[in-house]
Each structure stands twice: as C-alpha cells, then as structure tokens.
Amino acid sequence: MSYKEYKKLDLISISKDVLDFWKKESVFNQSIFNRKNNKPYIFYEGPPSANGIPGIHHLMARTIKDIFCRFKTQKGFFVERKAGWDTHGLPVELGVEKELGITKNEIGKSISIEEYNNACKRAVMRYTDIWNNLTEKMGYWVNMDDPYVTFDAKYMESVWWLIKEIYNKGNLYKGYSIQPYSPKAGTGISSHELNQPGTYKDVTDTSVTAMFKTIKSSLPSRLKSEKDLYILAWTTTPWTLPSNTALTVGKGIEYLIIETFNQYTFLPIRILIAKKLIDKQFGNRYIIVNDASKLKSFNKKNKMIPYLIVSSHLGKDLIGIRYEQLWNESPVPASNPGDAFRVIEGDFVTVDDGTGIVHTAPTFGADDARVAKESIPEVPPLLVLDENKNYVPLVDLDGKFRKEVPSLAGKYVKNEYYSKEKTPDRSVDVEIAIKLKEKNLAFKVEKHRHSYPNCWRTDKPILYYPLDSWFIRIDNVQDKMVALNKSINWKPKSTGEKRFSNWLRNANDWNLSRSRFWGIPLPIWSSKDKSEIKVIGSVSELIQEINKSVDAGFMKKNPFINFLLGDMSQKNYSNIDLHKNIVDKIVLTDPKGEIALYRENDLIDVWFDSGSMPYAQWHYPFENKEKIDNEKSYPADFIAEGVDQTRGWFYTLHAISSIVFNKVAYKNVISNGLVLDKQGQKMSKRLGNSIDPFKILNDYGPDATRWYMISNANPWDNLKFDLNGILEIQRKFFGTLHNTYSFFSLYANIDGFTPEKSMNDKKQKNELDNWIISELNSLILEVESYYEDYEPTKVCRSISEFVQEKLSNWYVRLNRRRFWKGQYGEDKNSAYQTLYDCLISITMLSAPISPFFMERLYRDLTINFPNMKYPKSVHLTDFPRFDKNKIDLTLQKRINKARIITSLALSLRKKEQIKVRQPLKRIMIPVNSEKERNDILSIEEQLKSEINVKEIEVIDGDSGILVKQIKPNFKILGPRFGKDIKHITSFTNQMTSDDITKLEQNGRIELKFNEKKVNLACSDFEISSKDISGWIVARSNMITVALDITLTQTLIDEGIAREFVNKIQNYRKDLGLEVTDTIKIFVTPDPILNQVIMSFKKYIQEETLAKSITGDENIKGLDLEFDKIKTSLMIKKII
Secondary structure (H helix, E strand, O other): OOOOOOOOOOHHHHHHHHHHHHHHHOHHHHHHHOOOOOOEOOEOOOOOOOOOOOOHHHHHHHHHHHHHHHHHHHOOOEOOOEEEEOOOOHHHHHHHHHHHOOOHHHEOOOEOHHHHHHHHHHHHOOOHHHHHHHHHHHOOOOEEEEEEEOOOHHHHHHHHHHHHHHHHOOOEEEEEEEEEEEOOOOEEOOHHHHOOOOOEEEEEEEEEEEEEEEOHHHOOHHHOOOOOOEEEEEEOOHHHHHHOOEEEEOOOOEEEEEEEEOOOOOOEEEEEEEHHHHHHHHHHHEEEOOOOHHHHOOOOOOOOEEEEEEEEEEHHHOOOOEEOOOOOOOOOOOOOHHHOOEEEEOOOOOOOOOOOEEEEOOOOOHHHHHHHHHOOOOOOOOOEEOOOOOEEOOEOOOOEEOOOOOOOOOOEOOHHHOOHHHOOOOOHHHHHHHHHHHOOOEEEEEEEEEEEEEOOOOOOEOEEEEEEEEEEOOOOOHHHHHHHHOOOEEEOHHHHHHHHHHHHHOOOOEEOEEOOOOOOEOOEEEOOOOOOEEEOOOHHHHHHHHHHHHHHOOOOOOOOOOOOOOOOOHHHHOOOOOOHHHHOOOEEEOOOOOOEEEEOOOEEOHHHHHHOHHHHOOOOOOOOHHHHHOOOOOOEOEEEEEHHHHHOHHHHHHHHHHHHHOOOOEOEEEEEOOEEEOOOOEOOOOOOOOOOHHHHHHHHOHHHHHHHHHHHOOOOOOEEEOHHHHHHHHHHHHHHHHHHHHHHHHHHHHHOOOOOOOOOOOOOOOHHHHHHHHHHHHHHHHHHHHHHOOOHHHHHHHHHHHHHHHHHHHHHHHHHHHHHOOOOOHHHHHHHHHHHHHHHHHHHHHOOOOHHHHHHHHHHHHOOOHHHOOOOOHHHOOOOOOOHHHOOHHHHHHHHHHHHHHHHHHHHHHHHOOOOOOOEEEEEEEEOOHHHHHHHHHOHHHHHHHHOEEEEEEEEOOOOOOOEEEEEOHHHHHHHHHHHHHHHHHHHHOOOHHHHHHHHHHOEEEEEEOOEEEEEEHHHEEEEEOOOOOEEEEEEOOEEEEEEOOOOHHHHHHHHHHHHHHHHHHHHHHOOOOOOOOEEEEEOOOHHHHHHHHHHHHHHHHHHOEEEEEEOOOOOOEEEEEOOEEEEEEEEEOO
C-alpha cells in the first residue's frame, strides 16, 4: 500500500504524532540550518512575562507570528526566531509583594533588597514550562533553548550602553516635574504607559465649586465694595484644594460679579464667575433678577434663589488679586509664601466647564506647575520641609495626607487605595466638601462623571505628583520619528497612519525613572550637589571606574574582582550581578578623585528593557556587532503584537532605534486585535467567559484552532471566539481535504499509482485536468501575494474555496468515474497525477497556517516514494512556484460559469424538494451573445451530468421567453441617495427587457434627475426573471437559468433506479466489500421496482459491479422503503 488509508479524521492524534516526528528529526533546527547561508528574514519576538499564565489571545498572537516565519522559510530565507522573556517590572514585583505579604515600604527594612530581588528572580521564570508547553503544542516554532532574558547581565549591559549613547547625544536629562504617579505601585509611570488601552475609566467623583475669599486691599477699584468678593473655582479633585496656591483666569474671558445667596448657608454672597458658565453652575435652583430690591425679599424657604448681575470684567483686569488661603489649617509654602494665593493668567483656561477660573495646585498638576512657574513673580507650590529638610507635598508617596494637615493626616486621597475592609464611608473629597459647606466656602457640591486614568498594572487611580526623574528628550527627534514611521508597512494602515502617527506627533519626553527595586538600574552616578554626573555604558567601564574609586579611597575593594575583562563567556558574566542591591553599594569618583559619586536611586522603565531587545538580545555592541552593523539581525522585517502595544513595545522600539541609530526598528508590523467571547465581550475570569488555550488545543487540535482564528477575521480586527466556528472548520475544510485524500488513496492504492515529481508542461487531454491545474497555479500566485502582503485571512479563504468548492465539489465529483471505472491507462493516470499535484501543492501552501495536518498529508503523499527525493518534511520544502503557461483564464471562466449554473439549478431543486438523483428533462439558459452561447455549449456535458438533466437549451436573451424584471438594490443605493432613491425606483419601473439586457451588456447606466447625472453599475440593481408555467427560474452573477420540473414516467423510473443504486452502494460499504468486488443482487419482488429493473438493469449492474439481479421472495436481507417501494435487498460477493 503506497498511500496510508484512514478510517476517520483525528486532528488531535495527528498533532501528537507530527510533534513526535519533528522532535525525532529536529525538523525546526534543520529548517534553519538548511538556509543558514541565505538572505536573512528578521523577526523579533515581543517578550512575554513568564510570571503569568498564557491566555487564548497568546494563541492568536503566536499563530500570526508563526505563519510568516514559516512562509519566509519556505521562500528560502534564513529565519532565526529567538524567544525572549520580559523579567522585570511591576507585574513581577507586585506578585512577589503579595506572596511575601509585604508592601513596597517594607523592602529594605523587614526584608533586604537582595532577598527581595532574589524572590523576584525565582518568581519571574515560574511558568516557563507552561509557556513552553503552549509553544510546542500549538506548533509555534521559536528558539526556546537560547532565549534572551532581560535580567541577564549581558542583556543589562547592552541596555546601559544604549542609555549612555542617548546621553552622549544630548537626549538624556534630569528634571523635576509633575508626572503620573501610581501610589499603589510606588513609582512614576511614563506617558505611553498612561495611554495603554483601558487605563482611562469613567468614574463618578465628588466635585466642588469652591469660594475663595479675596483680600479687599488687593482688588482693583472697579471691583471694590463693602461686601466681600468670592472667586469661584471648580475641581473634580477636592483633595488638592488644601494645596492650592493660585487661581488662574483667561485674559480675554469675560467675567461677571454677581450678588446672590449660598444655597447651603443661605448667606448673601458676592461672587466672580465667567459669563458663559453661569447656567452650568447656577442650574435650575437660581433665577436672574434685575432689581436689587428682590434680593432683599429672599427667604430661604423660597424655592428659587435670586441672583443679580452687578458688573462685567475681562480676565486681564483680575490678575494680581490676592485671596485668603482656602484650607486654613494647611501650612503656607515653605519658600516664598508671600508670592502665593493670587490670581494669575493661563493659556489653558476655557469656558467649556467649571467657572472659567482654575483652582491651581502646582504640586499636583502639570499645567498648574507650568503657569505658576511662568508667573512673575513665580507662584510657589505648597511644599513643606520633612524630617530630613527635604521639600515635600502635603500628600506622601503612599497617597496619604501628611501630619501638616491635622484633620486629614494619614488618610488616603482616594478611597480606592484602601483595602476593602478598611474603606471609610466618607472619602477625603466628601470630608473636604462638607467642611467647605459649613464654612460658607462651597458654592456647589455634586457628583460628577468623568474619565480618570488608572495605573495599567494595579488598576488603581494615579496621581499627578512632583517627581525628580530622568527623561529621554523626545521633542528634538519627534520629526525624525514621524518621518521614519511613514516607511513602515502597518497592518492595518490606519494604525500606523493615524493612531501611531498621532501618538508620535504628540509624544512627551519619556520619563525613564522608576522608584522600584527589581529592574535594570539607571547607570548614572552623581555627586550630592549634582555638579558631577557620570553615565556608565559597560561593565568594563564600571570596573575601571571602581578601580579609580578604590584608589581614591571611596571604596575598599572591587566587588567584580572575579570578572575577566574581554571574556564574553556566559560563565564569566555569571560572576556579576548588575541589579540594584549590588550597584547601589558602588561609589565612584570624579576625574580628580576628590568627590564621591553615588548611583541615582531609580531603575529604568521596563518598557525600555523590551524596546532594547533588537540589540541586547545579541549583547551588542560587545558581541555580534555584524548582526546590527551589517543588518543581519536589524532592523526587523516583521513584528506582531496586540494593538495595545502601539503605545508600548511598538513605540519604545521605534523611539530607541530613531534616537540611537537614526533608522526604523521594524519594516512590517501587524497590530492584532482582541480575542473576545462569542457575544463580543472582553474575556475575564470575573465574567466567567475566559477560555483555556490548552483545553482548546486538547479538544480541537492546533490546526483547526489556528485555521479558525486566522480565517474568521483579519488579525487586526477583534475576533469573536466561538467553539462552533472551530467545529465548522474541522468539518468543512479539514474534513473535505481528508475525504479528498481518502478518495485518492483508496483508488490510487487499487491501481498502484506512482506519481511523477511534477506534471509535464504539455496540456492534458482532459479539459477538467487542465482547468484544475490552471486554478491551482492561479491559487499559488494569489496565495503568495497575500502572504507577501501580510494578509493571512485572505490566504485561508482562498485555499478553503479552492479545496471545498473547486477541487472537491467540482473536480473530484465530476471525475469520480475516471478513478474507479475502467482499466488503468493514460486518462486515469492523468486524473491521479492531477489530483496528486493539487493535494501536495495544498500542503505546501497551507503549511504555515496548518503545520501539523499538512505535515501528515504531505508525508502520506511522499514517504513511500524516496526516488522522487522530496524533503522529509513539508516545512523543509520550497514554496510552490506558479507556472503562467498553465494558467488558462478563458477555461477558468468557462468552467466557473458551469459551476454557477449548476449551483443555481441545484438551489432550484432544493427549493422544489426534487432530489438530485431525479433526472429532469431540460434546463434553459438565456445568453446575450454568440460567445456566451459557445461557452455554455462547450460545457454542456458537464452541466447535464451535474444538474442531472437530459437537455441544455440555450436561448437568446431577447427571445421574450423569459421576462426579466429589475429593481434598485436598496441596501446599496439607499444609504447613497436617501430620498432620491424614489427617482431611481421610478426609472427602473419603466425599463423594458431590452433596457435590462443593455445594462447587463454594458455593465453601467447613466440616469438623470434633479438636474444631475448619476452613473450606476449593474451591481446596483437586482435583476431577476419571472417564473413561467412548468418552469422555475433563478439568477446570480448575471446568469439566469430556468429549470423544467415536469416529470414523465420514464424520468421518474430513472430517478428510482439511481436511488436504488445508491442504496446498494451504501449496503456494500456496510458489508465491508472492496470497491473492486463483484456481486450478485437479490430483491423481493415489488411491482414498481420490477418495472424499473427491467428498464434500467444494465445501468444498475454497471454502477454496482453486479453480475446479476434476481427476484426472490424468500430472502432475508436489508429492508428498504423509498419512493413508494417496499423490498428487501441481499448482496452476495462473487468469489
């Protein structure tokens, strides 16, 4: 037996067997080794964090990556795939803190930094076995034996080199500024982390419109009065009010002084507010009056509170007004308090919300800090001196008020920072609002829904906080980054041209500092007064500087004494550790050896770690210089990750490469969408709709899962994951391909078919052979272009259509007699060779997406023919090449027309519930040209066979036999023309059959209405034909068919004969007979069946390989009941 035969399709067993074969034969390594001298195709693996378990979205992401690496290998490229592990950062630290039952503040106290970092190192690789298992089971080929690991000393050294390069280019600086800060993570975060998907959430907070009492002596003469004047300022963060030091107005904004009453105390008040925001602040509770006397008559029992507009003033006239500190228990600023608590001007003030006057707390807002600093004199932030004489805000790094605000001391500014059991009933915001109400300093308090940013890792609110941080300067490389981005091929284009490009244009300087413990330390040492700064770019440089420090007496010994300079072995690098617990103890010195330099305390943003991988994975520039300098491993030809990485890994790769190397880090990128549940909801354990990727692989197999995920939706679109979709792929695609191979192997084994390596260039005698080979070569051309354009979904769908509709449902179905009837000769051999070529080509085209099944199918087709010298694995083959000489588009069009006609006719049979085995008299097909007539006549025999009709009648389209009718396609034209669709409807109602025929021939038509011309395509209309007596009509793709459904007795008898043959064939299978076995048929008499057998005996015997058909009343066989026939059937094999 040359071709292995199977009883059923078992995708799970296939994947296990193939995996064993790959391991035994080292197929992955061989696929790389075989092409080691070829041009490289460079792929970067975005490193996952191994302290978490993979999800279904990782299965999707890794499938996308695997597809193009496999394809490019088939195309002859050398494709290294180095795996990687992202081992630093908040996910690891927060997990370890939870395990150890500690907080960040306890690190370095109850547990040493060294002990803590060792715990992180153990935790970070905890789930590598699970990740490796997923990688293996899903068929993702990536080098897991030699991954890059971001905590490795070599990797860290390369990161240090990059930092120094950025510093040398003048793009690294230290700045004190207001930055996003996560109290629960205990560190600042960068702007691109703050813009990760899902960080901004709609929340409901207490908002306060506070009343700031002005100092009368500071008021301009026009604003002075015996009555006190209060300036209204609105905030959604009342916890910042105790830190207020300024009020900001817009110079050109019109403000009004209004006399009214406080809605909580009912005391008379005189207030200042922007004119355009009166309605928003006053609402339905207040009513305008024109006479001051009406204010005097107000009583708090009144439903409406009156207000009187007194005067109007521009913002520029308000600048310099002073006011009393709002929260009187707050201290004054530690420096220049006399410059605080005054009105200043700011360009960011609007009249969209609030009062048109901005409460300004320079310690907790970037815009606040900027306008305060720009003011003359500068408005000081409200900072106090702590125990160490350092200037600090009133809120500490844990997010709690300091002791300097007694009534709020020790309380979190956000309730979300408390544990569930300790969350107070009243938040700090509510407490502040209540006290302001009591003091007649709150004009309005209400709940306000707005968008507020959360930390991307802790899912807790962030604060804007003053931080001393190191930044990478982005503004002077922004134009370069935008320009370089234009050369990148983004899939989809909109992500690169809009989302990413807009992000680049508005990117802030990159906050590189992280106040954590487990990560790559900033390689920066400075003197206490910051006058001396030294940036270290390598281990050797650090050792040299340590030796100078030892000589100067600042260090007793070199902690890296066992490290051999110049030795790049992993063993040598294992002698050193560059983490915080080691390098913080290193003290360097200035060039003169006079000043001690201490390491800057922070770590490097973990996103810089991952963005450094193109270089750090090769320990560049200390090793493998040619990989980067000669572009052997840089830039990447292809990367792929989730769309959330637009402001994560995609950005950091691009930024580092642009700054240091002045080029792109990657040329092609797929930003894949989310994997949702089948209702379109995000998956989560909380909702109970998450899917275990291992269970999916175990239950359905990797091939069906991969094919489903890729064929169902474009990678960049969100996928609604539905298990029924995988089952459908199993049945329709893999089931069809399996059945096609089973059909081939059954008869090829019977006839002893031996394939040739490829078909001869000459045309075959059989037209269907030429057609399917033409279709195959067109498919190869099409699929290759889709792979090259990073369009895997189109690849899947093209291959599926070819296999299911063209190969199986047309070629095999129409040619089945060639395989199982007659002697083995040239025609039969041509059929076998044609089907063989199609099958083996499909394995090569589909292997990147379905690596296991296509491997099995390929080996089943080749393993017993060693003389053909096929590679042992489909993944070691070259991608098929199309032969343009074998593409016959005219033939394809003709046969595909036959397929359309057949599909229409079979749909009519189904509609009328007429079995396909029931012959019909004729089918009528109207044509509009002689060419169309000849095309149909050339496929006449195919049509007769497939539709099961006796005659094909081709008529002129204008013969009048079939009456055409037309109407607008409202789904298409409705949205385009709206109410004007009535004009198009009116026009189509007047069209004759000749008009419709001309439209079909020309493909377009021009209409005129409302003094304008409109061009419409044939596809903008729905054209059909009316049924005629005894016929049913259908239309599609501009082809009309009419089927004669009148049945004569002869046609009915032939239908019964065909049905009887089908029953016999099924019984043969049930009895386990071989397809070549001859038989004798015995039936109990039935008058209808007797007549049918008399008329069609020869046909029945030929179809079933029966030597005789005998009537016998005494047989005990299979009872049959069909078409009003009752009989028993017995079959005897002739030995």
